[in-house]
Amino acid sequence: MELTPKTTVLVADDEPHLLRLVKFRLEREGYDVLTATDGDAALQVARDRRPDLCVLDVMMPRRSGFDVLREVRSDEHLQDMKVIMLTARAQDGDVDTGFSLGADDYITKPFSPQELRVRISAHLAKR
Amino acid sequence: MIVAIQIVAAVQLVAIAGVAAVLIGRRLQAARSERRRDALLERFRDAVIEFTCTEDAEPPALLRALRTGEEREAVGTLLTEYAGWVKGDARRRLTAFMVEHRYVDASVAELRAHRDWRRGQAAKTLGDFGSDLAVEALLRALRDDPSPRVRAAAGRALGRIGDARAAGPVLAAWEAGRLPAGIAAQSLLDVGPPALPALVGACSTATTGVRAMACRAIGHVGFGDRDQVLDLLGQRAIADPAAEVRGAACTALGQIGGDESAFVLAGAMGDTHARVRQAAGDAVARLRIAELEPLTRRLMDDPVPEVARAAARAVVVLSGAETADGNPFAVEAAAELEWGWA
């Protein structure tokens, strides 16, 4: 079950308590989990640590998740990172925006922790 | 007279000093109790998180052996918080725990509290719990509670629980003006397809706002009996006396309709109200009804800019950017298409 070398996942959400839930779930899968509570920090961590996958909230202070995604996709070192948007936004236009900016998946809150886990491992397997 | 004023002033001085003292005292006390509460929440948070994300988990021992009312309350707060973020299995697990440990019962009892804010809070909490055992009690609150705030909270909670039994009573409260439009519509929307008959019913009530909001909501719920719903929306889109309703019906058709809506939308494009023509244009763009292209093209010259813009978007979507032929709105729509936003 232990993955070697450890796969790194970045989770960015402005809600610290939710962040802890996701972190807990993913750590139990054996991933190395990094966290950020705003868009700027998320981008910073992504650049410094180059995680394999990133779970991004859309509405975050300072820099929206879309904004982060855009920066990620235009950064040559980060282009291969998988990005899953995890967000409460209800408008269907958002899903389009997310995918057109290069998101790999889109999950809306409230979400099923099990589904999140399955999708993450599926995207990581695709690499 | 002057003595009286001096007395007033003295009383005021005392009042100021009193208020200031109470302020500081309360602040100190609040800070202490908040620290206590935070510590309690922290103590149980990990256990709740673990319970939330472990499939087929038994509740952790820590959560089953709560001693004080304070501990119980803290765990209740955490369960509610996490139940609001997750769905599916995880949510069912949390809900079952809350039923078993009588959190739901306690809140149901609170629905009869004397203070309205306590009743409202209980209603909200029950919505967060999401247990259908609370439906009957919430329906009672929706029907009988004297406070509009509590009724609103009950309406919202019923939507969040998503039980089909809520649809009829929510509609009734809405029509009677006992539940604000936005809350009622949201509640029915949350209930989803089972609420469709109620929304269909709402489309023929006397109040303009109710009809319009119901049409909007139907567009978001989708359809059960497709033909019936499209039929109804079509009727509203053309024949409703209020422009607001006709517009909302067109928008809803744009969301769930198809080619069979062409006839209705063609009619709506000739409506006297700009908002209806605009909604019809938007709908044509969404549904990509090719046979309406010529009509829509004519609408590009509409004197109202919003209508012309909607029409131009539709034309560009249907026939491509190159057919824009100089109409400024078509040029704009073509650019939108080119930038990838159509």
Add this chain to the structure above:
Amino acid sequence: MGLGVISVRGFVFAYNAFVLAYFAAMNMMYVSLLYHAARAMLDRVRRGRMEDVDELLRSPLAPGVTVIVPAFNEQAGIVDSVRSLLGLRYPRFQVVVVSDGSTDATVELLRQAFALEEFPRVYVPAIPTARVDRILRSRDDKRLLVVEKANGGKADALNCGINLADEELVCAIDADAILDADALLRSCRPFVDEPELVVGTGGIVRIANGCRIERGHVAEVGLPNSRLAGIQVVEYLRAFLTARAGWSRVNALLIVSGAFGVFRRDVVREIGGYRVDTVGEDGELVVRIHHHMRRLGRRYRVTFVPDPVCWTEAPETLTTLRRQRTRWHRGLAEIVWHHRSMLCNPRYGRVGLLALPTMVVFELLGPLVELSGIFAVAAGWWLGVLSVPFLIAFAFVALIFGLFLSVTALALEEASLRRYPRLRDLGGLVVYSVIEQLGYRQLHAAWRVWALGQALHPKHRGRWGEMDRRGLARHG
């Protein structure tokens, strides 16, 4: 000669009695306002327990909002502001930045940061505005639109934004103001709950000085070091937590702050947008909405949202503060003048019979009475017509009452919102409330009397608008 002295003494005494009565009436008015405000704030606390702010976030029924940012030479902070705006928690909104003839790098910086490109958007001036030169749109985020237009003043820039607004609600915000992440969620809620009734909402504006600001985002709330700004914190608290909360509860809210307000687009267009020939366009718009809706006999509501939504930088020098306050007071005079037909007119209900007269008697003319009162008291004491107990009583009614209002506002803040986390700050606010009554208040009255003089002076009357066309720049 003797008769003259007697009548002078008589007059001074009578005037003193008048001022005393005036203060007594004013205090009574404030107490009743306070009562309503306290009820409203209490209500808010309770409602907070029954409602979930985030609910609207998930709702497809949330109305769309166009956030309009008028900008004149705002290169210092514009990129951070816009980035912060685009990160607001709200499901459906667009941001329209209107560069009002900026001569600095405002637009250029935006262009680089957000990949702006010229966009062939059709501009239809439903409300006439100065010439629009270019409309740019972000390649990255379709929610961002930037307009370059010829200089026409803040109101003109706002009107341009309203012409371009695609969404059903419009929100006007100063380029240097900082919005709370939940600002739109909270201030749009009334539009969802009562879609047929609510036409405008405004929230609490707070002072950003002393708070830690990180890239267009309030990271930590605190009190300013500047004493002048500290006094203004108390002033703002009092104005928002008592006056606006109170007036809103009786449905006669006349002023929504220019730093942040949300309105229904169709209503704003219907009344022709912001007025360009006044210095108080934000306040004037709300009064005109009342005027319009009541004249037509329509049911409507302008609601105060008792939540802090917006943070703004307060002037820290006497000169800038004086300019700001004289401008505000002149704006007030203009509002009253433009809408004098509503004054005491039963057709306009509470607005005409209650809110507007109160505004005239206590807000507009208050400083005049206050200042002249100081002289009258001095003259009375000198002429020996006033006894010492009278003087003491007078000072108490005038000053202690002001203090009482401030402290009660603090109490309301403490009971409902509690945004100042440190106990030290709370103590500081009490001290500032005292300083405000001794010195600041009198100075403020003098400025406002001066503004009143300006407003009446024929030399200024015709040029009200032009004089403050550059008003926007001063904030920066």
